[in-house]
Amino acid sequence: METNKSIEQVLDNLDKNIVNQTKGPIWLGFLYLIPGIVSLVVYSYFDWESTNVFPHVLFILGTVFLIIALIKFFFRKSRYVSAESNAKIQPFSIYFNVSEQTKLIRLLESGNLTELKTLKPSIVDGLKLRVLATKDGQICYSQVIAFVMNEYANVSAVQKHTTADYQILTEVVRSRK
Secondary structure, eight states: OOOOOOHHHHHHHSOTTTEEEEEOOSHHHHHHHHHHHHHHHHHHHSOOOTTOSHHHHHHHHHHHHHHHHHHHHHOOOEEEEETTTOOBOEEEEEEEOGGGHHHHHHHHHHTOGGGGGGSOBOSSTTEEEEEEEOTTSSSEEEEEEEEETTEEEEOSOOEEOOHHHHHHHHHHHHHHO
């Protein structure tokens, strides 16, 4: 069976003048580091009575904040941004009835996205049109994903869309809410 590339693989292979992959901010780790250090300094600075519960709470809070800070430092989420406008590329999905798979793929390949409104919607995510786009629609890619044999499979190739196509896709999302 032929495997299709995911949208992320296509974005990774684009020129760095179009799309960049960045990591989340590091300052969030500092925000957790500061109360952790302050808590441990206060814990170690004062002499506490052995019956007092407060130093134990300070020590546990300080340790928890330091662990969270280390996790925030080293495990930051990566995201895609437009190189031109520095806009974040965000995902959204439109769900369809599973029986509409061939029609959906045909509509995407032909570029006739106005007909998406005629396809049967679904609440369950057995068949979805996954879209990654900037808020202004300058960068917009989509792909049909289906739940097949207990896993999600990319059943169509990644399609690049224009700003007008992005407007149609967001209109379909708004009409379904």
